Amino acid sequence: MKPAGQRHKQDFAKEPAQALEQLMDAFGANVLRTAFFYTGDAYLAEDISQEVFLRAYRSWSAFRGDSAVKTWLTTITVNVCHDKMGVRMFTEQPTEPGKLELGRTISVEEEALERLKKSEVLQHVLRLPLPYQEALYLYYYADLSTREIAEATNTPEGTVRNRLHRAREMLARDMGKEGTLHDG
Known part of the structure; x- marks a missing residue:
């Protein structure tokens, strides 16, 4: 039995243009959130996100389907994030759309991204070293x-499990120091 939300290549159209539309509908928000996180x-x-879907379109026929589409x-x-950001990941201040274009209406996607950015837990996650942030x-x-x-991430699975374990420990300590975690 495959986990909920796991979709494989055979679940999508064979023709790249049709598959692209289906991919964007199914995974567009996930790709955007992930890119924003990075x-x-x-x-x-x-x-x-546009670059990701352009690459997916170009390589759809070559994608063998060995892994889930997600x-x-x-x-x-x-x-793509690593290519675009390189070492600069998380070192620059994020752009705030409201400050760039006054009077502009905020889209649902921008509002969701803003909420994600302000999430209390995410702020604690962003204090962790990059490999732990990524794993979490x-x-x-x-x-x-x-x-x-x-x-x-092209990382051994044992390393991923170790990073998750250490990240959880560090996150619990960090949040506990600020009184965020409640005894219960």
Whole structure:
């Protein structure tokens, strides 16, 4: 039995243009959220999302379907983010759309990205070293298994499990210091 939400290549059209539309409908929000997590910039996340789907379109016929489509798209997203951001990940201040264009209406996607950015737990996650941030995000927010994270990040699965374990410990300590966790 495959987990809920796991879709494979055979679930999509064979023709790349039709598959692209289906991929964008099924995974567009996930790709955008993941790109935003890596960049902290709504506009750059949108650019990365477009690049991800362009790459997916170009390589759809070559994609063998060895992994779930979500894992494949997450791998592309992580790679594009690394390409675009390199070492600068999480070192620049995120762009705030409201400050750039006054009077502009905020879309649902921008509002969701803003809420994600302000999430209390996410603020604690962003204090962790990058490999731990990545492991937590991909496991809890992108809902990937440790095997899928290993595949998406080109990291051994044991390393992913270790990073998750250590990240949880560090997060609990950090949140406990600020009185965020409640005894219960």
